[in-house]
Amino acid sequence: MQQARTQFEQLLSKHKPTPQLLQRLQCNSSKATQHTAKLLKWLKLALAGSLLLFVLNYYYTELQEQRCALKLPRPLRYALRPPERCDFCANIKTVPRLRDLSAAKFEAEYAYSGAPVIVSDAMKNWTATTLFNYWYFRDVYGKAKRKQRIRDCQFLPYTTGFRDIYEALQMSAARVELQPEQQPWYFGWSNCHAETAEEFRRHYGKPYFLPAGSENNNVDWFFMGTAGLGAQMHVDNVRLPSWQAQLAGSKRWLLMPPPECYFQCRSHEVIVQQGDIIVLDTNRWYHQTFVQPGAISLTIGAEYD
């Protein structure tokens, strides 16, 4: 090192740089630094842009199909939830059970107001009520092509520990029917798989009371299980309100206003019977379900706009 320094000093003393040359050297090096800084700035911007595009694309193609769009831990999601204005629940005394509900009345009073309602005559001509059950789904999914796509659809195991719908459809007949000594089961899943969705949709339709311009979300949800279980108390973080049709069995729903509305709104408990459709804004009402003793509960539902 010392040797190199001595050589450099000898060289400098032989070829002493003029002040002009030193200034030019300084100028050039500061220009190069500025150029590099600019380049780095553009690179950072391009990187941030690509990241944003990737996140947006992922959100729209993947998460839009899911019931829980943002996968934040629940306490954080609840803490970040913007507070509700309580007028959506302040005047709700009961959850009405209606028949012959016109699309106009539904739109004016229930569709977007946050007022829950049960419609008890909206499954006429749905062959799903007699055809759909545990064994039907096992058969359809067993025959389906592109099974991995089905496995990747969102699946809610609740307390069962199943990892996906295929695992859930491997239970013994004794457990499915909840014979003595068998463990109860309850799970939910979305049908994000086009081929099987087409088969399922042959057996049910859009509920007649939805406004003409209203569209179902293209992903439907199923929930199925035995007495004693259900979904724990939670509030959703999805885009829209939804309907849920009770194809078989029955379920008790406990609806609670969000905490900020406890003093203005009351809680409600309703039993949704086979043949009923409950319409609920699950983004605003906290809700919990309990399958009632009797037949296996099976529901299908979707968000609507």
Ligand SMILES: O=C(O)CCC(=O)C(=O)O
């Ligand atoms: O039907 C159930 O048991 C749960 C439904 C639910 O939690 C939902 O639709 O958000």
